[in-house]
Amino acid sequence: MNAINKPEKQALARTVLELDVNNHAGVMSHVVGLFSRRAYNVEGILCMPVGDGVSSRIWLMVGEDIRLDQMVKQVEKLEDVLAVRRHGAEHQVFERLEEFFR
Amino acid sequence: MPRPTTETLTGAQIVVRLLERQGVRTLSGIPGGAILPIYDALSQSSLIHHVLARHEQGAGFIAQGMARASGEVAVCMASSGPGATNLLTAIADAKLDSIPMLAITGQVPTPMIGTDAFQEVDTYGLSIPITKHNFLVGSAQELLDIIPRAFRLAASGRPGPVLVDIPKDVQNQAVEISEWPAPGVADPVLAAPAELIEHAAAMINAAARPILYLGGGVVHSGASELAVALAEKASLPTVMTLMALGAMPVDHSLSLGMLGMHGARCTNFALDECDLLIALGARFDDRATGKVAAFCPQAKIIHIDIDCSELDKIKTAHVGICGDVAAVLRQLAPQVGAQLRAPWLSRVAVLKAEHPLRLPGVDDARTPYGLIRAVADGLDEFGDQAIVATDVGQHQMWVAQAYPLRRPRQWLTSGGLGTMGFGLPAAIGASLAQPERTVVCFSGDGSILMNVQEFATAAEEDVNVKVVLMNNASLGLVFQQQTMFYGERIFASKFKGVPDFVKVAEGFGWRTLDLDLTDDPRAALRRALALRGPMLIHASIDMREQVLPMVAPGASNKDMIGG
Numbered sequence: 296m297n298a299i300n301k302p303e304k305q306a307l308a309r310t311v312l313e314l315d316v317n318n319h320a321g322v323m324s325h326v327v328g329l330f331s332r333r334a335y336n337v338e339g340i341l342c343m344p345v346g347d348g349v350s351s352r353i354w355l356m357v358g359e360d361i362r363l364d365q366m367v368k369q370v371e372k373l374e375d376v377l378a379v380r381r382h383g384a385e386h387q388v389f390e391r392l393e394e395f396f397r
Numbered sequence: 398m399p400r401p402t403t404e405t406l407t408g409a410q411i412v413v414r415l416l417e418r419q420g421v422r423t424l425s426g427i428p429g430g431a432i433l434p435i436y437d438a439l440s441q442s443s444l445i446h447h448v449l450a451r452h453e454q455g456a457g458f459i460a461q462g463m464a465r466a467s468g469e470v471a472v473c474m475a476s477s478g479p480g481a482t483n484l485l486t487a488i489a490d491a492k493l494d495s496i497p498m499l500a501i502t503g504q505v506p507t508p509m510i511g512t513d514a515f516q517e518v519d520t521y522g523l524s525i526p527i528t529k530h531n532f533l534v535g536s537a538q539e540l541l542d543i544i545p546r547a548f549r550l551a552a553s554g555r556p557g558p559v560l561v562d563i564p565k566d567v568q569n570q571a572v573e574i575s576e577w578p579a580p581g582v583a584d585p586v587l588a589a590p591a592e593l594i595e596h597a598a599a600m601i602n603a604a605a606r607p608i609l610y611l612g613g614g615v616v617h618s619g620a621s622e623l624a625v626a627l628a629e630k631a632s633l634p635t636v637m638t639l640m641a642l643g644a645m646p647v648d649h650s651l652s653l654g655m656l657g658m659h660g661a662r663c664t665n666f667a668l669d670e671c672d673l674l675i676a677l678g679a680r681f682d683d684r685a686t687g688k689v690a691a692f693c694p695q696a697k698i699i700h701i702d703i704d705c706s707e708l709d710k711i712k713t714a715h716v717g718i719c720g721d722v723a724a725v726l727r728q729l730a731p732q733v734g735a736q737l738r739a740p741w742l743s744r745v746a747v748l749k750a751e752h753p754l755r756l757p758g759v760d761d762a763r764t765p766y767g768l769i770r771a772v773a774d775g776l777d778e779f780g781d782q783a784i785v786a787t788d789v790g791q792h793q794m795w796v797a798q799a800y801p802l803r804r805p806r807q808w809l810t811s812g813g814l815g816t817m818g819f820g821l822p823a824a825i826g827a828s829l830a831q832p833e834r835t836v837v838c839f840s841g842d843g844s845i846l847m848n849v850q851e852f853a854t855a856a857e858e859d860v861n862v863k864v865v866l867m868n869n870a871s872l873g874l875v876f877q878q879q880t881m882f883y884g885e886r887i888f889a890s891k892f893k894g895v896p897d898f899v900k901v902a903e904g905f906g907w908r909t910l911d912l913d914l915t916d917d918p919r920a921a922l923r924r925a926l927a928l929r930g931p932m933l934i935h936a937s938i939d940m941r942e943q944v945l946p947m948v949a950p951g952a953s954n955k956d957m958i959g960g
């Protein structure tokens with residue numbers, strides 16, 4: 296882990312990723328596994344079903360390191376991921392949550 | 398009598414019917430408690446021939462052999478727990494080499510999942526990182542969607558392995574079926590953006606020293622002929638990765654053979670001088686590129702790959718085209734001008750003359766290169782009707798360098814994962830898929846033992862597989878690396894006890910030939926290769942023989958040792 300923590304620490308900027316996914320038991324594992332097996336730390340995760348519950352939305356807060364473009368392409372390749380959108384760190388979704396972490 | 402509109406079938410019967418409807422006629426596996434309902438249903442199929450492997454890894458590689466030789470999705474099966482874990486290496490291997498495969502595993506009954514039931518492992522979780530996609534089936538009804546989808550996914554885009562884990566209660570669950578889904582087939586390929594094609598064509602037309610770089614994707618997309626035609630039209634010297642060997646006949650005047658760690662000096666030198674690298678279905682693997690920063694330092698890059706995540710992954714492309722290689726080549730070729738490129742071709746000819754691939758001993762059938770050529774000569778006039786499989790090690794690289802590969806899908810080797818034990822079961826699978834061809838498997842005395850139990854499967858199926866065992870009484874490639882890079886501290890790579898492989902094979906019911914005991918190895922080989930059925934050909938090799946040239950791991954391809 297050490298070797299990988301370095302770029303992680305240097306990475307100041309954060310990115311928020313918004314994923315539309317199929318809603319079933321294995322999806323979270325597929326998505327998070329992509330990051331964990333590259334020792335790419337996910338700082339924040341949120342997931343809720345949308346609409347009729349056939350699909351869900353996952354929000355990820357990740358460090359903006361040089362591997363991010365590659366990560367996004369890998370996420371897009373997952374069969375259960377329907378769409379990926381990138382937002383800046385200022386996106387409200389995690390900001391508003393912060394009061395639960397005080 | 399009108400046809401019944403509905404039938405009541407169990408999940409297991411549905412699986413078998415869907416496999417039949419997909420056109421599956423041969424599959425491999427090993428039964429066990431959690432997959433017995435499917436095996437019971439399989440026993441009633443008159444269409445599907447089940448090949449009983451002797452280890453699930455063998456079953457996985459048999460399926461891979463079928464898939465690699467045919468290009469079609471191949472199926473293997475295993476029970477839960479140890480059956481599934483034994484399959485994992487073959488699945489991971491298929492993932493790295495983009496081989497379309499469907500693995501079906503039995504799982505403990507749904508209510509028992511998560512209770513550490515007998516032979517329960519989290520097959521779904523274990524297989525996530527090594528499959529293209531995987532499923533844990535929740536009901537028999539879902540199978541109607543999942544099985545065709547699994548075939549579609551395995552075959553579409555960049556091919557790969559898909560795993561379907563089916564709990565035993567789902568296999569036993571009966572449902573009424575009134576309509577069958579269409580078999581899953583590969584998604585159609587999309588056209589690439591015209592402006593990217595134009596841009597790429599302009600770069601090729603303007604280049605002074607272009608090189609065409611073929612990867613395994615060329616074979617997967619059936620684009621070999623198109624790639625060779627492009628090379629001929631535009632006079633493009635052509636290099637191949639380990640996975641692409643056979644895409645262009647090795648004796649084609651434009652072929653520079655394999656690039657990278659064990660490529661010829663002329664090949665890596667030409668890459669060093671090129672001003673444009675046209676990568677087709679290749680992924681800039683470290684064994685091919687050496688130190689990336691020093692790979693093709695002067696070149697602009699055109700990268701064409703069906704997997705968009707490969708573009709810019711290792712090397713940033715000047716033009717990256719996400720698309721099927723064959724489809725893109727069809728669009729691209731008409732815009733590429735015919736050229737003679739005399740100065741560049743003559744420069745390449747000079748490099749070839751000054752730094753050729755050296756094959757010492759090629760005329761002596763008792764040396765590695767000589768043996769490989771003698772096998773090729775003994776097979777048929779051109780040696781290209783046969784299928785050539787290998788295990789992993791020195792023998793693999795010697796064959797990659799010296800066997801006259803001339804045909805896509807002629808060559809089956811574990812490239813990405815480099816799995817010892819791949820060769821024998823993959824050869825069995827290839828022979829099952831194409832029984833009219835002789836399949837030769839070059840192996841080492843280390844690798845062969847990793848799936849030696851499949852000698853039994855081969856004998857039972859009476860496949861036309863010839864194992865050429867290059868016995869150097871060592872883990873040769875490890876021995877070579879310790880010799881070259883670890884101060885000759887040879888450790889754990891020399892065998893103190895070497896089995897009598899001829900007797901071992903005979904014990905499994907194989908015919909054998911010990912080349913060490915023949916006066917005329919070439920004649921003996923010709924006779925042996927002409928016999929149908931499994932045959933072990935044993936040849937002793939000097940332990941100190943090396944694969945050269947060699948680029949040290951992490952070094953630049955320019956810095957080759959030896960050769």
Ligand SMILES: Cc1ncc(C[n+]2csc(CCOP(=O)(O)OP(=O)(O)O)c2C)c(N)n1
Binds near residue numbers: 789792843873
């Ligand atoms: C399953 C597996 N374990 C270990 C290795 C590492 N390894 C690569 S080549 C090699 C030696 C292969 O020996 P052998 O099959 O006798 O072939 P040779 O190199 O002697 O031709 C080893 C141990 C591997 N590639 N695969």
